[in-house]
Amino acid sequence: MKLRLSADAIRLLIPALSLTVLLAAVFWLQPRAMSYVGLNLLFNLAVPIALATIAQMLIMAVNDLDLSMGTFVSFVACVTATFLRDAPLLGVLILAGAILVYAGLGVVIHLRNLPSIVVTLGMSFVWAGLAVLMLPAPGGQAPDWVRTLMTAKPPFVPMAIVASVFIAVIAHFLVMRSSLGVLIRGVGGNQRSVERAGWSVVYARAMAYGLAGLFAVAAGIALVGLTTSADANIALRYTLLSIAGVILGGGEFIGGRVSPIGAVVGALTLTLAGSFLSFLRISPDWQIGAQGAILIVVLALRLLLNRIENREKGR
Amino acid sequence: MTIRKMLLASAAVLVAAMPVSALADTSAKKIALSNNYAGNSWRQAMLTSWDKVTGEAVKAGVVAAADAFTTAENQATEQAAQIQNMILQGYDAIVINAASPTALNGAVKEACDAGITVVSFDGIVTEPCAWRIAVDFKEMGRSQIEFLAGKLPDGGNLLEIRGLAGVFVDDEISAGIHAGVEQFPQFKVAGSVHGDWAQDVAQKAVAGILPSLPEIVGVVTQGGDGYGAAQAIAAAGRPMPVIVMGNREDELKWWKEQKDANGYETMSVSIAPGVSTLAFWVAQQILDGKEVKKDLVVPFLRIDQANLEENLANTPAGGVANVEYSQEDALKVIEAAK
Numbered sequence: 001m002k003l004r005l006s007a008d009a010i011r012l013l014i015p016a017l018s019l020t021v022l023l024a025a026v027f028w029l030q031p032r033a034m035s036y037v038g039l040n041l042l043f044n045l046a047v048p049i050a051l052a053t054i055a056q057m058l059i060m061a062v063n064d065l066d067l068s069m070g071t072f073v074s075f076v077a078c079v080t081a082t083f084l085r086d087a088p089l090l091g092v093l094i095l096a097g098a099i100l101v102y103a104g105l106g107v108v109i110h111l112r113n114l115p116s117i118v119v120t121l122g123m124s125f126v127w128a129g130l131a132v133l134m135l136p137a138p139g140g141q142a143p144d145w146v147r148t149l150m151t152a153k154p155p156f157v158p159m160a161i162v163a164s165v166f167i168a169v170i171a172h173f174l175v176m177r178s179s180l181g182v183l184i185r186g187v188g189g190n191q192r193s194v195e196r197a198g199w200s201v202v203y204a205r206a207m208a209y210g211l212a213g214l215f216a217v218a219a220g221i222a223l224v225g226l227t228t229s230a231d232a233n234i235a236l237r238y239t240l241l242s243i244a245g246v247i248l249g250g251g252e253f254i255g256g257r258v259s260p261i262g263a264v265v266g267a268l269t270l271t272l273a274g275s276f277l278s279f280l281r282i283s284p285d286w287q288i289g290a291q292g293a294i295l296i297v298v299l300a301l302r303l304l305l306n307r308i309e310n311r312e313k314g315r
Numbered sequence: 316m317t318i319r320k321m322l323l324a325s326a327a328v329l330v331a332a333m334p335v336s337a338l339a340d341t342s343a344k345k346i347a348l349s350n351n352y353a354g355n356s357w358r359q360a361m362l363t364s365w366d367k368v369t370g371e372a373v374k375a376g377v378v379a380a381a382d383a384f385t386t387a388e389n390q391a392t393e394q395a396a397q398i399q400n401m402i403l404q405g406y407d408a409i410v411i412n413a414a415s416p417t418a419l420n421g422a423v424k425e426a427c428d429a430g431i432t433v434v435s436f437d438g439i440v441t442e443p444c445a446w447r448i449a450v451d452f453k454e455m456g457r458s459q460i461e462f463l464a465g466k467l468p469d470g471g472n473l474l475e476i477r478g479l480a481g482v483f484v485d486d487e488i489s490a491g492i493h494a495g496v497e498q499f500p501q502f503k504v505a506g507s508v509h510g511d512w513a514q515d516v517a518q519k520a521v522a523g524i525l526p527s528l529p530e531i532v533g534v535v536t537q538g539g540d541g542y543g544a545a546q547a548i549a550a551a552g553r554p555m556p557v558i559v560m561g562n563r564e565d566e567l568k569w570w571k572e573q574k575d576a577n578g579y580e581t582m583s584v585s586i587a588p589g590v591s592t593l594a595f596w597v598a599q600q601i602l603d604g605k606e607v608k609k610d611l612v613v614p615f616l617r618i619d620q621a622n623l624e625e626n627l628a629n630t631p632a633g634g635v636a637n638v639e640y641s642q643e644d645a646l647k648v649i650e651a652a653k
Contacts, residue, residue: 045395073390226421226422228421231391233415279403
């Protein structure tokens with residue numbers, strides 16, 4: 001009898017495999033990394049990236065793309081390092097307002113039938129402008145509770161791993177197990193049939209964007225917890241990293257096919273790829289290219305698996 | 316008895332050895348350079364100087380290794396990850412030119428907690444556990460006005476060319492220039508443009524603002540923009556003001572041509588990219604157990620009418636006038652800070 005894997009499991013196989021291979025390679029190159037402290041140093045900067053990746057994944061689940069992720073996380077980082085510390089109530093209000101703006105974007109994009117890429121690209125300038133207004137020069141300070149949370153040292157397993165698992169589990173239940181998650185993915189899969197079945201697509205889009213805003217806010221707060229202070233340009237890389245993380249983790253640009261656990265694994269893999277190349281002592285001129293090569297290899301593997309999957313179905 | 320004697324003797328040896336080990340030689344120590352950007356002539360010269368000076372130091376056995384790392388993209392999050400990787404790689408000291416004065420503080424703190432000496436220079440970090448080798452950018456701006464006041468006692472209108480908007484260095488130099496104008500009120504900044512420390516940008520910006528300006532007696536700059544300004548002013552057919560240069564080879568060459576043709580006089584000021592080697596020696600001294608103050612100031616490199624030819628001859632084509640620092644220079648800077 002043949003062991004049958006579900007499509008979801010196959011989808012997770014490649015990211016999990018690439019993470020394992022990379023981790024083994026890093027341990028071989030740098031045995032020092034094989035420790036509590038080492039794992040934490042390798043992965044702690046992946047925690048905010050994982051949160052941003054989940055946020056991006058929620059938006060990609062409704063067939064949209066968020067090009068303002070990096071500037072939005074930077075904006076949140078600036079709020080966290082200034083208002084959230086000095087005037088916590090005002091800080092919370094600003095962040096809640098930002099999440100509402102995100103939900104509003106979803107509504108506008110749906111009602112006016114606008115391309116999400118254009119709207120979020122426009123918003124990225126708004127967020128960047130607000131961040132510079134708040135912190136014209138780099139500075140601010142992380143609130144103590146954020147710092148304590150991000151530098152906590154739980155027994156046996158480093159905080160970076162605990163946080164990653166926690167994020168993956170929460171996102172999994174939210175997107176794969178809750179009825180809201182099914183609705184959001186349904187909008188990505190076949191919007192018209194969801195509409196005909198009597199669901200409100202506006203509500204689903206607004207919730208998807210709002211939840212994305214919530215995760216992105218968490219990403220900004222986590223980032224400041226690690227860096228201790230903010231900079232208006234701190235997270236610009238997150239836009240592309242989050243998209244790459246979703247794709248690497250088995251998600252797709254259209255069709256509502258996403259995997260929250262895969263997205264977290266994808267974010268960890270991307271972070272690890274950077275460390276791997278650095279331990280290999282590859283010249284920086286080649287590093288971006290090498291990072292791209294890792295992405296291409298993983299995606300090629302997935303294409304191969306997809307083909308096998310389709311052939312199985314055809315039988 | 317003999318055992319006791321031996322114990323005593325070994326204890327004596329230990330005591331005698333103590334001061335030696337406190338002075339520790341650094342031949343087994345590894346130092347890393349974490350650099351955020353390599354895309355202009357200044358940074359290239361900085362990396363070349365690092366390679367040259369540390370290469371000799373490694374060969375001479377002063378330190379075991381001095382590896383340079385540059386991040387692929389000029390982003391703080393990437394540099395933070397790079398620093399954390401260096402902690403794992405077991406370096407004893409990390410020398411940093413930082414992408415952001417604050418966004419690396421978390422990673423720097425991790426390094427300090429792991430017992431690593433962190434020295435930042437040029438782009439410094441604010442984390443208190445790190446050492447800072449800063450340039451007095453304000454004084455660099457102010458000294459330009461002082462020089463102009465000596466040359467043009469009657470004063471007049473100035474054009475200010477600024478650097479990249481929103482960068483700390485730009486604010487500092489500009490603040491220095493404005494402090495200088497307050498000190499010598501015969502001068503007035505009639506206009507200011509952003510030249511982004513690049514000749515082509517500066518040329519376009521100056522050409523754009525020139526028609527709206529009264530007569531200009533001097534141009535104060537931040538480096539990398541003097542040649543572009545000269546081209547724009549020459550193209551507009553205006554009388555050539557005194558343009559303060561920024562040690563770039565094209566600027567020095569233009570100055571030399573003008574000097575030979577019509578006795579043109581100015582000065583040139585910037586930071587030497589070799590400051591990376593000063594940071595290296597400071598890190599080595601700290602590893603050696605020397606008491607060093609957390610904040611050090613590096614002198615900037617000034618070129619005047621008299622030593623123009625000499626400096627121009629030493630500057631590679633397309634490069635920046637440079638000084639490489641020695642261990643003695645580092646000791647002098649450390650002493651001066653005490």
